[in-house]
Each structure stands twice: as structure tokens, then as C-alpha cells.
Amino acid sequence: MKEAFHTIFEGGVGEFEMKKSRFIATVRPVETEEAAIDVIETLKKKYWDASHNCSAYIIGTENPIMRCSDDGEPSKTAGRPMLDVLLAHELTNLVVVVTRYFGGTLLGTGGLVKAYQSATLEGLKNSIVIKKELGVQLQVVTDYTLIGKIQYLIGTEKITQLSSEFTDIVTLTLLIPPSRLSEISKKIAELTNGSAILNEIDEVYFSLINGEAYVF
Missing domain, CATH: 3.30.70.240 (Alpha-Beta Plaits)
Structure with missing residues (x-):
């Protein structure tokens, strides 16, 4: 067992807006990949009318499972940038879903990366991050x-x-x-x-x- 790791005690929701596109980040603690998938599917149903529901999750402390999805956004502009935020914060056992409502203006590759990462950071800011020892x-x-x-x-x-x-x-x-x-x-x-x-x-x-x- 790992001596210590950082994770989420209580999930939160954060929002970010860019050129009228609205990005809603939902963060949840999960212990298994099945639980992460359930959270993603539940949020896809909740935000069924959204343009995209992109996701990223990390499960485990030893050889962790890491997955991400662009959900229709251009390759590597959403899921991977979100996952990079989780890795930078050295977090595990959590899932993040960023829901996008398109505002009518294309953001470009750089804009999308910034928007999805910014939304993820907002979600984490509104969550309770803990160190498990x-x-x-x-x-x-x-x-x-x-x-x-x-x-x-x-x-x-x-x-x-x-x-x-x-x-x-x-x-x-x-x-x-x-x-x-x-x-x-x-x-x-x-x-x-x-x-x-x-x-x-x-x-x-x-x-x-x-x-x-x-x-x-």
C-alpha cells in the first residue's frame, strides 16, 4: 500500500465561460473504474442537451488506470488536457466531467485546451482535496x-x-x-x-x- 496520496473527499462543480461557450466541470470521488463510468453516464443523461460531455479519470495508487475522452471535440483538446490537470495536482481516485454548451463561436485548438483545463481547475477549487495517509x-x-x-x-x-x-x-x-x-x-x-x-x-x-x- 502506498504511504500517502492525494484525492477528493467531497466533489464540487465549477464553471468557466469563453466566447459565450459555457463549460461546467463536475468532480466526483470514485474508487473503481466502474464507478467512474457510472458518473460519466449519469452526467451525460443529466446534460443530454449539451454539445459535449468530456471526461477524465484516474483510479488507483499503484499503476493507476487513466482514461480520458474528447466526446466529439477535436482530438486531444479536451480529455487529455483535463487529465493533465489531474496529473499535475497528483490526484487519484476521482473523475471529472466537463460539459460544454456551445456559444456559437469556434475557439480553436488552443482555446479549447485552455477552456477545458480552466473548467477542470474551477471544479477542483470547489472540491475538498485531501491527503490520505x-x-x-x-x-x-x-x-x-x-x-x-x-x-x-x-x-x-x-x-x-x-x-x-x-x-x-x-x-x-x-x-x-x-x-x-x-x-x-x-x-x-x-x-x-x-x-x-x-x-x-x-x-x-x-x-x-x-x-x-x-x-x-
Whole structure:
């Protein structure tokens, strides 16, 4: 699994106009190629009266699937420029559809490339872009006398805390980068003289959004 990658948490819609041609970019997060195709087909039905519904998507983190379509526009003036924007932003697991309503004036090759890229950028600007990081869910079970030391370590090491439960004991769930798991586990053991119980639960992707940790 890749250590980290950028993707879309919440899609958005952006618009761009050039010489009365209207370009509407719709951005959606997707996990599979089938889902990307479904989004494209749904938007083609929604904007059935448009001149074109051009698209681009990237799926996966290792050897990603990349596809794009000019949907009737001159070759390499729409889909590929849109895909280039996604690649430049190092995004994956998303699909973008740019719908064009023709305004009556031909834009030329350069104009089309600029328009489709500008619309894609507007769509991304109105979306929530996140960084998904790989983390090991580490459960720490300890008593109340040691929680202060552990919380201090969490703060100084900038560790993401997913949850805490206070009963007759304290149970914390932390998200640790795999490369730091051994180091952090050792530090907790040293702080607690080996009394804290450490359990590795699962390896997950997580992201910090407005200061809150989301697990995927």
C-alpha cells in the first residue's frame, strides 16, 4: 500500500465561460473504474442537451488506470488536457466531467485546451482535496497514573489520536505511520516501564480534515 496520496473527499462543480461557450466541470470521488463510468453516464443523461460531455479519470495508487475522452471535440483538446490537470495536482481516485454548451463561436485548438483545463481547475477549487495517509491503528491500554505522560508524547510526536475511552482503565487508539510504529511503540513502553498494553488493530488510510481524523 502506498504511504500517502492525494484525492477528493467531497466533489464540487465549477464553471468557466469563453466566447459565450459555457463549460461546467463536475468532480466526483470514485474508487473503481466502474464507478467512474457510472458518473460519466449519469452526467451525460443529466446534460443530454449539451454539445459535449468530456471526461477524465484516474483510479488507483499503484499503476493507476487513466482514461480520458474528447466526446466529439477535436482530438486531444479536451480529455487529455483535463487529465493533465489531474496529473499535475497528483490526484487519484476521482473523475471529472466537463460539459460544454456551445456559444456559437469556434475557439480553436488552443482555446479549447485552455477552456477545458480552466473548467477542470474551477471544479477542483470547489472540491475538498485531501491527503490520505497510511497508518496503523495502535491501541494503548494503560492506567490513569500514566496517561499524562502518554498524552505528552502524543503531542510532542504529533501523533494522531483516533479515540479515547475512560473506564477503570484508559484505552487510546492512535494512528501511527508504519515507518514509525516500532519507534513509537518503544517510546510508550519506556515511558510506562512496559506496563502499557499495545495492540496493533489494523492498517488503514486516514486523513485529517478540519482537525478531525477520518478513517477510510
